[in-house]
Amino acid sequence: MLAIFLKTLPFFALIALGYWAGRTRFFTPEATAYLTKFVFYFALSAMLFRFAANLSLAEVLDWTFVSAYLWGTAFVYLIATAVALLRWRGIEEAAVEAQCAVIGNVGFLGIPMLALLLGENAVGPVLMVLAVDLVVFGSLIVILITGSRDGRPSLGIFKTIGIGLLKNPMIVSIGLGLLWSSFALPIPGPVNEFLAILGAAATPGALFAIGASLAGKSAERISVAGWLSFCKLVLHPAAVAVAALLIFPVEPYAAGVMIAAAALPVAGNVYILAQHYGVAPTRVSASILISTAISIVTVSVVIAWVTSL
DSSP states (O other): HHHHHHHHHHHHHHHHHHHHHHHHHSSHHHHHHHHHHHHHHIIIIHHHHHHHHHHHHHHHHHHHHHHHHHHHHHHHHHHHHHHHTTTTOOOOHHHHHHHHHOOOOOIIIIHHHHHHHOOOGGHHHHHHHHHIIIIIIHHHHHHHHHHHHHHSOHHHHHHHHHHHHOOOHHHHHHHHHHHHTTTTOOOOHHHHHHHHHHHHHHHHHHHHHHHHHHHTTOOOOOHHHHHHHIIIIIIIIHHHHHHIIIIIOOOOHHHHHHHHHSSOBBBBHHHHHHHTTOOHHHHHHHHHHHHHHHHHHHHHHHHHHHHTT
């Protein structure tokens, strides 16, 4: 446990450094926004393309894996939704809270951390988790919020979702990488070096950007944010573990990666959606801040456990 904690500590130290830079205004919100844009559109995309180009679709696409992750995630999603509705929150707020309960920081934190701690073989399962989060649950929140406002889902919603997915650099880079791999084409040496150098900036840049963006987050609505953090850090990995180990038996290594990915703190893109639609952004902000702080311990515990599988 201590050894795993010490290995995860540098990742969270980079987040803390970014938080300090943002809190002291050494890094302004504008600078943080541009750093995030660089990581999102360039560095992380290069890393994802390079990883995907060295995988085959058969290695990544495992329907038992997808079923287990979907079942565990949907179970917690429904719990969070039910609790929100019992508190007399509307469909829009319930959808945002449910998103906090199940969508972790897989892109910016999970890929670099789990690839280092669990080995490069973890990349395939992590990419699958990321794809399900973006395609299934990223679409679901748009359908629920827009449908709630319009009275019923319309075809325009699905057009918006499709365009959004095609504009998402993580989806595009994974898709292009797998397409490249399907033709069994080697990546030319200079191109591979270029992608390696650019992709190497993803890990420190992403972690620093997470911390700097957290500096602008508030810790209001502690009770609700605490409940959502509990869902994300405890209930989500527990439900995914039950699904992957008992209901849809997944190969142990892939199951361990899936559970570790489910244990990650609330993703920053949930805040972007909440702010875009004007639905409970301070609640989401507090959930991101609290879950990230607590995950320093909980992620280490989960990774220590899955490595014994």
